[in-house]
Amino acid sequence: MTVEKYRVLVGVHLVLVDGQGRVLLGRRLNTGFGDGLFHVPAGHLEAGESAVAGLIREAREEVGIEIAARDVEFAHVLHSDERVQMFFTVRRWTGPVTNCEPEKCSELGWFEPARLPDEIVGYCRVGIGKVMAGQPFSECGWEPARG
Template identity: 40%
Template sequence: MNARSFAVVPAAYVYLRHEDRVLLQLRQNTGFMDGRWAAAIAGHVELGETALATACREAVEELGIMLHPGALTPVTAMQRTDGTADPREQRVDWFFTARVWDGRPTIKEPLKCADLAWFRLTDLPDLVPPHERLVLDGLASGRLSVFTSYGY
């Protein structure tokens, strides 16, 4: 690998939707965006796994619910960076929404999640990760591009 090479860290995010509301989690003890309200379902894509499979796996792990791949609506793919040369900060995120799932969302990882709450897309908390705010604002306005970028 030469000095200009980098690795891309892939992740999948799912926003559960009910009418004009979205379910968010209050992050804690993760070392990333703690104290902020973020997607209730999110995680890194594992080796050999698709973004859809990641979304479904994380739904079980984080909320104890079952998502069916056909019930997931892709909303944007985001390429993002924190603006540094750190290869771990070259990321691609797939964002989905879901309006149908099996089970009742509950906190399954209490060490990482302090709370779950439903918020209107037009009345989100102030502390949302900036790259997620971009997506949530796009969902609220109905003007979200299929491809987005953040940090460039």
């Protein structure tokens, strides 16, 4: 019997933390997923791209900042259906945070992790909570394992 190999999309998520401990969120617009809801800057890896390289690229494309690879810290992996969502924290960057994709993001804002807006993508809320709690792994959207 041949078993089909599991294929998964990998998302990289930037938990950008300012000097006051707040995280940056953008309100999604015209993306086809979670429009009107807040989410951290994020995107899918491109073919042949490492997780850190993808995160640095997304940060540049979405919020106009430069991040050095040495300043990227792994924080959490959330496995959700056919996706693996990797969360990384960054506390140091260069350049001002700017909404570089106004056609996909209607606003940016800084939020205290304990007081995230109600209008946030569900798995993003879970991921930020796990990051702040120092938990490196979680699953979301799966039926409980039996056994």
